[in-house]
Amino acid sequence: MSRKKDSRISFDIERCKGCGLCVLFCPQGNLRLSQKLNTQGNPYVELIDAAACNACGICFRMCPDVAIEITGESSDSTVEKTSQQDRPSGKAGSDD
């Protein structure tokens, strides 16, 4: 199974074409392309810091291949998410 799960976000490694749009637009700069290649020969998306991701969904929106999916959260993690949103955002230049 080629899915990797980091907190609420999961990546379909084999579906990812390594286009990098998600990396470009993540407001936290929290995504990167892997060093390894998938079986298609593409580098694939990875989370840098899983705990920092607040599942804003921008990566999903920009992904042409639905290689990223984001599932629902429990009430505990809602509290967690709020405190994450208090952190300063990492990457400048996104239009959100």
Added chain:
Amino acid sequence: MEFHRPETLYEAHTHYCPGCGHGITHRLVAEVIDELGVREKTIATAPVGCAVLFYDYMKFDIIECAHGRCPAVATGIKRMLPDRVVFTYQGDGDLAAIGTAETIHTANRGENITVIFINNAIYGMTGGQMAPTTMLGQYSTTTPKGRGKNAEGAPLRVCELLSSLDGVCYLERVAVSTPKDVIQAKRAIKKAFENQLADKGFSLVEVLSMCPTDWKLSPEEAVKFVNEEMKKVFPLGVFKDK
């Protein structure tokens, strides 16, 4: 918030290049169809172009048309089955070169269909020749010195062109080159389908899209090309809204 593959989008891996705008737009169309609950009464026409395999990705009835003829085929379907949701999905060559007459006249007749127009200013499938929307000075394999005003003429601005037609209900130009643009694109696409459901008439959404491969740019550079070059020549916005 949850973000999942829409029901209407098959799980097939697409053949599109990394960073291609088709993938994003397919997903938006599928999301809209899911949200409107019309998958089982949707019939679409597939173009000739990179999206010729549209029917491998979308879970509803689809007919593959001759190059440029989608609006005519859609007219035939919608006139015979007026309560179905009928739309075309076309590239710039399909809609604004070989299919120009069908595009204009279908719009002029005010056929109650939705048109999703992907403008990437190049001919993708055939390897990067000039499109009607290729910009002045832009390289293509058939304009190796760049498109020239005196030879090839200026690029066609489809939304502006169609806005003079009475039969047109709604025209909006959007892009899929930033998250904000993607959100706006989805809104426009949804409106274009809602118009059809409300029998309001011809609605077209022009989507400025990345084509890294034929622009010979990386996906990141292609995004920049849309944002910094294409948006200047093809301004975003609503051109008609009856």
Added chain:
Amino acid sequence: MTERILLKGNELLAEAAVRAGCRFYAGYPITPQNEIPEYMSWRLPQVGGVFIQAESELAAINMLFGASAAGARCMTSSSSPGISLKQEGISYIAAAELPCVIVNIQRGGPGLGNIRASQSDYFQAVKGGGHGDYRLIVLAPSTLQEAYELMMNAFDYADYWRNPAMILGDGILGQMAEPVEMKPYSPILNIPSKDYVLDGCKDRAPRVIKTLILKPELGLVTHNEQLQAKYRKIEQAVRLCEEYEVADADIIVSAYGIPGRIAKGAVKAARGKGIKAGLIRPISLWPFPKKAFLKAARTAKQFLVVEMSQGQFIEDVKLAIECKRPVEFLGKGGGWYPTQEVILEKIEQMLRYSKGAGQ
């Protein structure tokens, strides 16, 4: 009591189509078939059908592609140059195995030509004017009674065989008027239900109508073989021609459409003069009624082909008789019309020559 009516050929074809259940027409004005779209423009709305004057002939054929995919009995009409414009669309419809009816009221060509009748689109109709290996079921009426009936049959053939059907007429047929008995429509075939129609995937899997076959690599070969298998079946099932005084004929005259009718008059006149002439008038041009020709070639000594072209139909006559007998040609393209007298003169000339040459 069957209704008898006096209508122009073009109008009659349109009325026959409507009675056979045609509910979608798209076309474009071009002489000499303009009465067809004009008639349809008021007649179809009367029966809840759709009429569209399309922006071009090629838009019209593509509208048919859609209407047919949506399950409608649909039709377009044009004349020679406009039929040329439709060829790509016709190839698509044949490849997708969808039904439709196309009417060609032939005029003089090539190019813009003139507006007189001709039969110069025979190759285009029968040898596949568009690209690829496909066939149209082509029917050629020579009287308006025949036109009325064949028009209705065309929809049945098209639906049954899932193939485009063509009525190959000409400007004379389109413009002439003669009384016709308007027999009520009655299907000549048991049409199966249309399980390929695109009408929304409620309660079923989505359907795709496409003609691009890239995978497997030779998938298109298989598709072509399936089409050819269908065409072989159609050839067995559809073989229409009129044979008049053929059994003991020394000379067989062959023509289709209006010249077929004129040639019949010439054969009758020849018989009146004691000449053993016969007529084979193909009514289906594809499939071609080869058997009738081959049988006649066993006993007849020579053939005369009359057509309003520079020689297209004659090739199929020669092929049908496997070149076993000499075949003379009487014809011109560009708006020339044969007369009974001219044909009779040619028959007599052929007989004089063959006697003189000791045959």
